Amino acid sequence: MNSKPVRTKENFLIFGSPIIEQPEIDEVVKSMKSGWLGTGPKVAQFETDFKAYKGANYAAALNSCTASLHLSMLASDIGKGDEIITTPMTFCATVNAIIHCGATPVLADVDQRTMNIDPKCVEAKITPKTKAILPVHFAGRPCDMDALLNIAERHNLKIIEDCAHAIETTYNGKHAGTFGEFGCFSFYVTKNIVTGEGGMVLAKSEEAINRIKILGLHGMTKDAWKRFSDEGYKHYLVVTAGFKYNMMDIQAAIGIHQLKRIEVYWKRRQAIWQRYNEAFSNLPIGLPADTASNIRHAYHLYTISVDKDKAGISRDSFIDAVTAEGIGVGVHYLSIPEHPFYQKTFGWKPEDYPNAMRIGRQTVSLPISAKLTDSDIADVIKAIYKVVKSK
Numbered sequence: 001m002n003s004k005p006v007r008t009k010e011n012f013l014i015f016g017s018p019i020i021e022q023p024e025i026d027e028v029v030k031s032m033k034s035g036w037l038g039t040g041p042k043v044a045q046f047e048t049d050f051k052a053y054k055g056a057n058y059a060a061a062l063n064s065c066t067a068s069l070h071l072s073m074l075a076s077d078i079g080k081g082d083e084i085i086t087t088p089m090t091f092c093a094t095v096n097a098i099i100h101c102g103a104t105p106v107l108a109d110v111d112q113r114t115m116n117i118d119p120k121c122v123e124a125k126i127t128p129k130t131k132a133i134l135p136v137h138f139a140g141r142p143c144d145m146d147a148l149l150n151i152a153e154r155h156n157l158k159i160i161e162d163c164a165h166a167i168e169t170t171y172n173g174k175h176a177g178t179f180g181e182f183g184c185f186s187f188y189v190t191k192n193i194v195t196g197e198g199g200m201v202l203a204k205s206e207e208a209i210n211r212i213k214i215l216g217l218h219g220m221t222k223d224a225w226k227r228f229s230d231e232g233y234k235h236y237l238v239v240t241a242g243f244k245y246n247m248m249d250i251q252a253a254i255g256i257h258q259l260k261r262i263e264v265y266w267k268r269r270q271a272i273w274q275r276y277n278e279a280f281s282n283l284p285i286g287l288p289a290d291t292a293s294n295i296r297h298a299y300h301l302y303t304i305s306v307d308k309d310k311a312g313i314s315r316d317s318f319i320d321a322v323t324a325e326g327i328g329v330g331v332h333y334l335s336i337p338e339h340p341f342y343q344k345t346f347g348w349k350p351e352d353y354p355n356a357m358r359i360g361r362q363t364v365s366l367p368i369s370a371k372l373t374d375s376d377i378a379d380v381i382k383a384i385y386k387v388v389k390s391k
């Protein structure tokens with residue numbers, strides 16, 4: 001046993017650490033000096049830039065992806081008595097947003113290889129109460145959108161896409177988040193580009209985006225944020241009981257510059273992904289599925305699977321051992337039915353979603369931030385080789 005860790009405690013490699021560069025630092029300082037901290041021209045600019053990047057017509061910046069999901073469902077008139085079908089292989093926010101609308105979440109198991117919601121399982125869960133499908137493009141790999149759109153059309157369902165991992169993702173050349181009625185994005189600190197906290201909704205129609213904007217700012221009539229501007233005082237009118245979900249200019253100041261470098265960061269993560277694939281092809285661990293030529297993967301998470309029978313170490317022991325080597329890793333995710341709240345509330349059992357259960361119990365995400373240097377990547381590989389014996 002080699003007792004000297006690959007990296008010391010002081011030099012611990014933090015999982016999912018973002019890159020912050022000088023242009024966004026300067027832009028935030030400019031916002032602060034201007035005194036305009038809240039929702040204003042920089043938020044409008046970020047929306048315009050994001051629409052241009054995604055080839056979308058309508059966008060609203062909000063303070064999180066969770067808020068984006070919540071408002072997308074409200075703007076779809078989803079509420080009490082409705083069922084929304086989503087995946088057990090997601091972050092809890094996806095399911096909580098459904099619950100906060102008053103609707104009932106229904107889970108459909110994932111495909112073992114892609115880890116994305118399985119259209120066959122979706123179809124089996126449809127009832128007369130089903131209103132929408134909420135697919136998550138897991139790790140940045142697009143879901144089988146042809147099949148999901150086909151199901152949605154036949155059963156008259158809406159599609160709301162959780163694109164928290166999938167800013168750069170395309171499917172048959174079309175951007176993730178532009179298939180459904182709404183596409184919801186996250187700029188949380190661990191995501192592909194960041195604003196600290198932050199989110200964005202893409203919508204198919206002007207009417208839909210206006211509903212989102214009103215719901216996101218107290219239910220006040222559109223452009224209420226302009227009421228203190230030099231265009232003169234404007235009365236606002238409250239037309240619904242809305243939420244406080246608006247993005248600030250300080251956040252947009254970061255996002256505008258991060259978005260300019262999105263493709264540079266994507267290329268870097270792709271290179272890390274390929275480096276890991278080569279390095280680990282020799283080890284008895286499961287590697288991410290290959291990417292088909294009709295898709296563009298966003299390379300948000302590099303998830304391996306550690307099966308004790310093959311790797312000779314359990315997933316949780318693997319995490320402890322790699323962490324002890326000074327490398328931070330993540331789990332994305334324990335399947336949703338593993339959590340006590342959902343078991344208690346909906347009677348869900350992990351065994352009823354066997355693919356998600358297995359993935360959730362065996363998966364580990366390795367660092368793949370564009371911030372990683374070549375020597376960081378070499379350290380990750382070295383640590384994995386210390387913990388798992390070669391075949």
Ligand SMILES: *Cc1c(COP(=O)(O)O)cnc(C)c1O
Pocket residue numbers: 063064065066067090091093094136162164165185186187188198199
């Ligand atoms: C991060 C994440 C969210 C929540 O995003 P926030 O911006 O933090 O609200 C939702 N769904 C998935 C799949 C995520 O990874």
